Amino acid sequence: MRFVKGHGTENDFVILPDRDGGLELSAAVVAALCDRRAGIGADGVLRVVPAKLSAEAVAIVDRAGEAGGPPPRGADWFMDYRNADGGLAEMCGNGLRVFARYLVDAGLAEPGEFDVVTRGGLRRVRLEATGDVTVDMGRPVVGGESWASVGGTEYDGLVVSMGNPHLACVTGEPVARLDLTAQPGFDPAVFPHGVNVELVNAVGARRAVMRVYERGSGETRSCGTGAVAAAVAVAAVAGERTGTWTVEVPGGLLTVELDEHTSRLTGPAVLVAAGEVPPVALV
Numbered sequence: 001m002r003f004v005k006g007h008g009t010e011n012d013f014v015i016l017p018d019r020d021g022g023l024e025l026s027a028a029v030v031a032a033l034c035d036r037r038a039g040i041g042a043d044g045v046l047r048v049v050p051a052k053l054s055a056e057a058v059a060i061v062d063r064a065g066e067a068g069g070p071p072p073r074g075a076d077w078f079m080d081y082r083n084a085d086g087g088l089a090e091m092c093g094n095g096l097r098v099f100a101r102y103l104v105d106a107g108l109a110e111p112g113e114f115d116v117v118t119r120g121g122l123r124r125v126r127l128e129a130t131g132d133v134t135v136d137m138g139r140p141v142v143g144g145e146s147w148a149s150v151g152g153t154e155y156d157g158l159v160v161s162m163g164n165p166h167l168a169c170v171t172g173e174p175v176a177r178l179d180l181t182a183q184p185g186f187d188p189a190v191f192p193h194g195v196n197v198e199l200v201n202a203v204g205a206r207r208a209v210m211r212v213y214e215r216g217s218g219e220t221r222s223c224g225t226g227a228v229a230a231a232v233a234v235a236a237v238a239g240e241r242t243g244t245w246t247v248e249v250p251g252g253l254l255t256v257e258l259d260e261h262t263s264r265l266t267g268p269a270v271l272v273a274a275g276e277v278p279p280v281a282l283v
């Protein structure tokens, strides 16, 4: 089976086109593909499946219609996202930007704006003339406060749902110094399904530096949903709710726009390799 490798600010993905919707992906196969020594290596897998061939995607589109959302534009493809450990996640902001780049480059979608079905709902993507890809990430849902512990130190953070769970901890301690080799501790009563933890420094007018430990993938060089959560948290510290933030991650720069209704994530999305996965790697 064909694969394509891509990344968005070095958050990297194995893309598996599944035109007939017949690919069963076990957690073990996903973990093997994502293995950086014995596999292709990635933070996650993006299975590209026609929405109409996935019962899960059809249900998501139906629910969006019942909720009175805007009529879908396109929504022909379902992003079946898996973390590097093989677990499912609701949303992946960088993955979706790379997914959109793949669809257009493969001739499966027209350049411009279209919707993609994700477990977090329908998400509109736009391919910019600059080559960047923007995703309408929806309205961040801010919960209360919680904590994460990193290297024996506890950090307070803001609970933010971007479809998937985040704890964005704004700290004065330079995040570059933190040891994120181990899963940060967190409150399982607040996050029964695990959490993505962002450690964030506010470094100037609407600019933040972020590191992230992702649920199911470990420390990654970028996280799109995490960048939006980080922008929401630094904005809250500044007493703001809207505006445009630059979020500096180890893998590059992301732009996050917050308005009263939604959030948008913009950044590069590139495809870097393609090849063949031997059948033995898929069992």
Ligand SMILES: N[C@@H](CCC[C@H](N)C(=O)O)C(=O)O
Binding pocket: 011, 044, 083, 088, 089, 090, 091, 092, 093, 094, 095, 164, 165, 196, 214, 215, 216, 217, 220, 222, 223, 224, 225, 226
């Ligand atoms: N890297 C992604 C987030 C992927 C999912 C996350 N690890 C989770 O389990 O929720 C992004 O760019 O948003």
